[in-house]
Amino acid sequence: xxxxxxxxxxxxxxxxxxxxxxxxxxxxxxxxxxxxxxxxxxxxxxxxxxxxxxxxxxxxxxxxxxxxxxxxxxxxxxxxxxxxxxxxxxxxxxxxxxxxxxxxxxxxxxxxxxxxxxxxxxxxxxxxxxxxxxxxxxxxxxxxxxxxxxxxxxxxxxxxxxxxxxxxxxxxxxxxxxxxxxxxxxxxxxxxxxxxxxxxxxxxxxxxxxxxxxxxxxxxxxxxxxxxxxxxxxxxxxxxxxxxxxxxxxxxxxxxxxxxxxx
Amino acid sequence: xxxxxxxxxxxxxxxxxxxxxxxxxxxxxxxxxxxxxxxxxxxxxxxxxxxxxxxxxxxxxxxxxxxxxxxxxxxxxxxxxxxxxxxxxxxxxxxxxxxxxxxxxxxxxxxxxxxxxxxxxxxxxxxxxxxxxxxxxxxxxxxxxxxxxxxxxxxxxxxxxxxxxxxxxxxxxxxxxxxxxxxxxxxxxxxxxxxxxxxxxxxxxxxxxxxxxxxxxxxxxxxxxxxxxxxxxxxxxxxxxxxxxxxxxxxxxxxxxxxxxxxxxxxxxxxxxxxxxxxxxxxxxxxxxxxxxxxxxxxx
Numbered sequence: 001x002x003x004x005x006x007x008x009x010x011x012x013x014x015x016x017x018x019x020x021x022x023x024x025x026x027x028x029x030x031x032x033x034x035x036x037x038x039x040x041x042x043x044x045x046x047x048x049x050x051x052x053x054x055x056x057x058x059x060x061x062x063x064x065x066x067x068x069x070x071x072x073x074x075x076x077x078x079x080x081x082x083x084x085x086x087x088x089x090x091x092x093x094x095x096x097x098x099x100x101x102x103x104x105x106x107x108x109x110x111x112x113x114x115x116x117x118x119x120x121x122x123x124x125x126x127x128x129x130x131x132x133x134x135x136x137x138x139x140x141x142x143x144x145x146x147x148x149x150x151x152x153x154x155x156x157x158x159x160x161x162x163x164x165x166x167x168x169x170x171x172x173x174x175x176x177x178x179x180x181x182x183x184x185x186x187x188x189x190x191x192x193x194x195x196x197x198x199x200x201x202x203x204x205x206x207x208x209x210x211x212x213x214x215x216x217x218x219x220x221x222x223x224x225x226x227x228x229x230x231x232x233x234x235x236x237x238x239x240x241x242x243x244x245x246x247x248x249x250x251x252x253x254x255x256x257x258x259x260x261x262x263x
Numbered sequence: 264x265x266x267x268x269x270x271x272x273x274x275x276x277x278x279x280x281x282x283x284x285x286x287x288x289x290x291x292x293x294x295x296x297x298x299x300x301x302x303x304x305x306x307x308x309x310x311x312x313x314x315x316x317x318x319x320x321x322x323x324x325x326x327x328x329x330x331x332x333x334x335x336x337x338x339x340x341x342x343x344x345x346x347x348x349x350x351x352x353x354x355x356x357x358x359x360x361x362x363x364x365x366x367x368x369x370x371x372x373x374x375x376x377x378x379x380x381x382x383x384x385x386x387x388x389x390x391x392x393x394x395x396x397x398x399x400x401x402x403x404x405x406x407x408x409x410x411x412x413x414x415x416x417x418x419x420x421x422x423x424x425x426x427x428x429x430x431x432x433x434x435x436x437x438x439x440x441x442x443x444x445x446x447x448x449x450x451x452x453x454x455x456x457x458x459x460x461x462x463x464x465x466x467x468x469x470x471x472x473x474x475x476x477x478x479x480x481x482x483x484x485x486x487x488x489x490x491x492x493x494x495x496x497x498x499x500x501x502x503x504x505x506x507x508x509x510x511x512x513x514x515x516x517x518x519x520x521x522x523x524x525x526x527x528x529x530x531x532x533x534x535x536x537x538x539x540x541x542x543x544x545x546x547x548x549x550x551x552x553x554x555x556x557x558x559x560x561x562x563x
Contacts, residue, residue: 004364004407005333014362021355022348095348097313098356098403101340102363104312104329262314 008108015112019120022089025082029124032078036071036128037135043070044136048143064146065158065227068133072162072225075128076169079121080194083173084186086113091181097263106258110178114171114251121170126163133159154227161236162225168247169194169221175250179257194218214239217246264289264442265310265411269319272305272466279305281466282319287444289410292437294457294474295446298554302466303446304343307415310444311340323411324442335364335407341400343415343446349389353380353399356388360406374402379428393420401429411442418452430456450550454478464554486517486525489538496534500525516542 019025044067051059090096103109133150140146150156176193177186198218201209210232213219223230223239233239265287272280280302287293297303308314310321312328321327324337331337347356357371375384378398383391388399397420404412414433418426433456437443447453453460453474460477462470470477490496493515497507505519517525522541529536 004336004366006363007365010363010365014359017355017359017362018348018351021352021359022350024350089348089350093348093350094345095351097342097344097346098360100313101311101346102335102360104331104334260315262308 006103006105006108008111011103011108012112012116014102015109015116019086019116024085028078028082028085029120032075032082033124033128035078036075036125037132039071039074040068040132040136041139043067044139048139048145051143051145062146063227064137064140064148065133065155067140067146068136069129069159069162069225071128071132072125072166075125075166076194079125079166079170080173080190081187083117083121083170084177084180084190085183086117086174087177088181088183088186092183100263107255110251110255110258114174117170117174118167122163122167125166126160129159129162157236158225158227161240164240165221165224165243168224168243172217172247172250175247175254178254179250215242217243220246264325265321265323265413265444267306267310267319267321270306270309270316270321271318272302272309272314273317279466280309280316283463283466283468284319285461285468285471287442287461288459289442290437290440291458292433292443292445292456293459293461294453295444295461295463296450296453296550297446297448297463297469299448301448301463301554303448303463304415305466306463307340307342307413307444307446310413311338311342333364333407335360335366335409337407337409338411338413339404339407339409340412341397341404341414341417343419345396346403347388347396347399350387352385352387353391353402354384356399357402357406360403364407366406370406374405377405378402394422394425397421397425401432409441412436412444414443414445416446416448418447418449426452450547462550462553469553484518484521485542486520486522487514487538487540487542488517488525488536489514490529490534490536492534495532496525496529496536499528499532499534514538 047062047067090099099109100106137147148155150159173186173190176189177183180186180189194217198213198216201213201216204212214233219233220239220242223233223236224243226233226236229235234242267283267285270280270283271278283306295303295306305314309316310323310328323331328334328338351359354371354375357374358368361368361371375381378401380395380398380402383395388396391399397417401414401417404414412433417429417433421429433443433445437458445456457474460470460472460474461468462477487510488496491513493509493513497509497515500507500517500520502519505517508516508518510516522539526536526539
């Protein structure tokens with residue numbers, strides 16, 4: 001055992017081992033991805049079977065990409081909860097002490113967790129949304145409605161944007177978990193930021209609401225997989241940059257606290 | 264080698280560790296003794312870089328724990344608090360820790376056999392008994408074949424066979440020249456395992472001494488004598504530094520003269536003696552005597 005030393009690649013391998021050796025992780029990822037696929041398929045089937053009875057207004061509201069990416073809303077929740085758990089699960093069981101005894105500099109653990117989880121979230125979500133696109137399109141084709149080609153302008157970048165959004169949510173949630181160190185608290189904070197604050201903006205007059213909302217992490221993130229540009233929001237990539245900024249901010253706070261705090 | 268220099272740790276307004284300075288040397292088992300809540304676990308967490316000292320400094324093998332490139336190779340630790348994910352199997356737990364250091368799988372398998380967890384290695388740690396959890400903790404501590412071992416209350420939850428096993432293991436590790444630092448709130452346990460003692464109470468150092476010295480210093484030297492002529496003997500023993508206490512008819516306790524002197528005197532005076540027994544204060548008594556004022560929580 002001459003070359004025994006802690007290195008970043010070794011910490012990544014260790015974190016990968018930890019990640020895949022928890023049954024709960026594999027279960028929640030599997031179910032999350034299954035729902036990501038199931039939602040667009042159900043959405044497409046219902047749209048197809050009810051198309052004849054729909055008003056023109058209702059029909060105009062259905063867009064093939066909204067249907068194809070319906071699973072992103074489910075995936076983000078599954079990925080966020082698991083992202084929080086990846087780190088808070090270690091605090092609740094005490095595993096974090098073993099982890100920090102092995103890697104006392106601590107930050108390599110955070111980098112490894114973030115990197116692995118980003119890769120996992122993206123590589124699972126991207127095929128899931130691509131399959132969703134083709135599956136929902138196939139169902140809609142059988143009803144001869146709402147056809148769009150993957151090579152049509154903006155389609156591919158919206159689909160990839162959906163996977164990027166889910167990846168960002170995973171990173172953000174993991175960083176929140178590292179800051180809060182408690183599963184319930186971490187999930188609550190995530191839900192607060194992504195699902196409670198945005199509708200609260202409705203209490204403001206519309207022009208205030210729009211001025212503020214485009215800067216919110218959830219709203220900025222959503223523009224990553226919006227096919228039509230919402231004029232009250234920034235465009236896809238600037239919004240993506242804002243979303244990334246929030247992720248980096250959360251990571252920076254997590255990193256500073258991780259090094260400072262007692263365990 | 265563990266060196267603590269003026270170590271202080273405050274949690275809010277409460278001082279958990281108060282100006283501790285001590286050195287733990289290799290080659291012997293050093294017991295870390297103190298009542299519950301006296302700061303043993305906190306001190307160990309400070310040594311291991313899990314908590315930061317408020318002031319003072321502590322190094323292991325010449326460096327801060329955090330600065331070691333291969334910490335598991337330098338120090339193996341068993342913490343009192345559970346430090347295992349309940350959803351992971353014993354094997355995978357050790358494997359993940361091993362991978363941080365590039366320690367081969369072979370070593371993980373060896374250790375699982377060594378600590379006697381072969382049959383449950385693929386069971387999730389959440390289903391483990393306290394004793395099995397301790398054995399897994401010992402395996403984690405030994406993973407990197409460390410020069411220094413820090414074990415917080417290792418015999419907790421172990422059956423008599425397990426306790427025996429830990430004792431022998433600690434002695435063997437010390438005999439191999441390693442530094443072994445083991446905490447306990449049980450004096451009796453320490454007397455059987457440790458060579459040297461560091462005793463603390465309410466975060467402060469009370470004693471840093473060999474086990475023998477500790478016991479000798481703390482024990483009263485009383486000799487119990489049974490004799491049909493006890494009163495005669497008591498009169499013969501009377502002197503400025505001698506205290507004789509009658510216990511029951513025919514039995515006295517003598518303080519200030521040792522058993523040999525009493526026996527010699529009895530022979531010279533032709534006094535028959537039926538029993539001559541030096542009474543050592545029990546270790547627990549000695550420990551309680553020493554830490555009396557430093558116990559954090561006491562029954563009313």
